[in-house]
Amino acid sequence: MADGHGKKPEDFKKQMEENFRVAPSEYTHVKKVIGVVSGKGGVGKSLVTGLSAVAMSRKGRSAAIMDADITGPSIPKMFGIGKSNFADETGLLPAVTVGGIKIMSLNMLMDNETDPVVWRGPVIAGIVKQFWSDVNWGDVDFMFVDMPPGTGDVPLTVFQSLPVDGIIVVATPQELVGMIVEKAINMAKMMNIPVLGVVENMSYLKCPHCGEPVYVFGESRIDSYAEGLGLRVLGKIPMDPDFAAKCDAGEAEEIEFDCLDTLTETLEGLL
Numbered sequence: 001m002a003d004g005h006g007k008k009p010e011d012f013k014k015q016m017e018e019n020f021r022v023a024p025s026e027y028t029h030v031k032k033v034i035g036v037v038s039g040k041g042g043v044g045k046s047l048v049t050g051l052s053a054v055a056m057s058r059k060g061r062s063a064a065i066m067d068a069d070i071t072g073p074s075i076p077k078m079f080g081i082g083k084s085n086f087a088d089e090t091g092l093l094p095a096v097t098v099g100g101i102k103i104m105s106l107n108m109l110m111d112n113e114t115d116p117v118v119w120r121g122p123v124i125a126g127i128v129k130q131f132w133s134d135v136n137w138g139d140v141d142f143m144f145v146d147m148p149p150g151t152g153d154v155p156l157t158v159f160q161s162l163p164v165d166g167i168i169v170v171a172t173p174q175e176l177v178g179m180i181v182e183k184a185i186n187m188a189k190m191m192n193i194p195v196l197g198v199v200e201n202m203s204y205l206k207c208p209h210c211g212e213p214v215y216v217f218g219e220s221r222i223d224s225y226a227e228g229l230g231l232r233v234l235g236k237i238p239m240d241p242d243f244a245a246k247c248d249a250g251e252a253e254e255i256e257f258d259c260l261d262t263l264t265e266t267l268e269g270l271l
Contacts, residue, residue, distance in 0.1 A: 020160035022129045027090045028137040030064070032270050034144050035158055035167040035193070039180030041149040044201035045170045046074045047243065049146040050252045052168065053101050055264045057253075061141040064094065066131050067105030068158055069148045070124045076107045080250025084108040090136040099253040102140065104131050125157035132162055142267060150184075159191040165270060166196040168234060168263070173203060173217040185229065196266055197232035198222060205239045213238075234263035 024030065036052065038045040046069065053063040067075040076082070076095075081103060084095040094102040106127060137143070145162070147155050158164065167188050171181045181198070188195050200222040204213035216239065226233045237243075237259050246255050 021163070022133050022161040024132055025091050025134065025136050028132075028135070028140075030137060030140045030143045032142050032165045032267070033162050034142060034196070034267070035147055035155075035164050035188075036144055036170065037147050037155060037167050037184045037188070038149045038170045039182070039184045041072070043149075043170050043172045044237065045069075045149065046078065046146050047247065048168065048170045048199050048201060048237070049144050050075060050078045050247070051237070051255065051257060051260055052263060052267075053142070053144050054099070054253055054255065055257075055260050056142045056267060057099050057101055059264055059268065062100070062102075062139060064102035064137055064140045064143045065104075066128075066143060066145045067103065067107070068128045068131070068145050068154055070106050070127055070154065072148065073105045073107040075103060075146055076105045077250060078247045078252040079103060081105075081108060088136075092135045094135055094137060097253060101253070102137060104135050104137075125153045128154055128157050129161050141271065155184075155187065156191075159188070159193055164193050166194040168196055169198045169231075170201055171198055171222065172201055173215070173220050173222070182229070185231075195231060197234040197263070198226050199235045199237065199260070199263065200233065201237045202239045203236035232262065232266065234266060235260040 034052070036045055036049040049065060053065050057063045065075055067073045079097045079101065081095045081097070085108065086093045092104070094104040095108055096102055145158055145164070147158055169181055169184055185195055200220060202217065203220055203222070204215050206212075207214050220236065222233055222236065243255055246252060
């Protein structure tokens with residue numbers, strides 16, 4: 001049904017969504033923006049973000065990470081990046097890892113990485129917008145946005161302000177997470193953002209003696225859970241001490257893994 005001016009309700013909704021969009025830097029050309037979300041903290045969302053960027057970089061794709069987890073950034077540490085606030089006439093410049101992954105995080109801009117970010121939601125949301133509008137990202141095939149957990153100001157800002165092409169949902173095997181994960185999925189659907197699928201982190205521990213999987217949190221139910229929601233399982237990441245050690249040492253690009261092959265295939269299909 002149209003109003004007196006001939007516009008339908010869905011037209012108004014589309015116009016409102018477009019009004020929230022923030023234009024990128026004129027020097028930025030990103031083909032696909034992928035949000036990495038979780039319903040709660042502590043499930044390894046940043047690990048999945050980092051490994052996704054590494055996986056696509058190894059496929060020969062240019063990758064970037066926007067660290068939108070402003071109050072709990074961990075991406076710079078994973079990739080061994082310290083303070084880096086370089087800029088030129090084109091804008092703020094992201095740091096570039098040894099493997100060529102571009103990264104922007106608030107921790108790189110602060111004098112002390114342990115200083116707390118005691119800001120209200122609108123200010124934090126404004127920083128995320130600036131990471132899109134004021135940073136010269138250059139040419140990027142895949143930009144991964146590491147978002148804070150939950151469905152608050154920052155995820156909403158990212159969904160409304162950036163041209164997000166899809167989200168990756170991160171979960172753990174614990175049963176409670178199911179309900180919380182669905183909140184993140186439902187938020188994306190409300191914002192008309194495609195859900196690419198689910199990655200299960202801490203899925204199992206490989207026995208160091210026999211190599212068989214040990215299900216520390218109980219046997220995984222992610223396959224039936226994802227099927228019930230009509231989603232793909234994009235990967236199952238094991239609990240691997242080597243992963244943690246390399247991330248702590250800033251060597252995320254040195255991690256050897258093949259647990260995200262379905263994720264990389266899915267992302268390749270977007271181009």
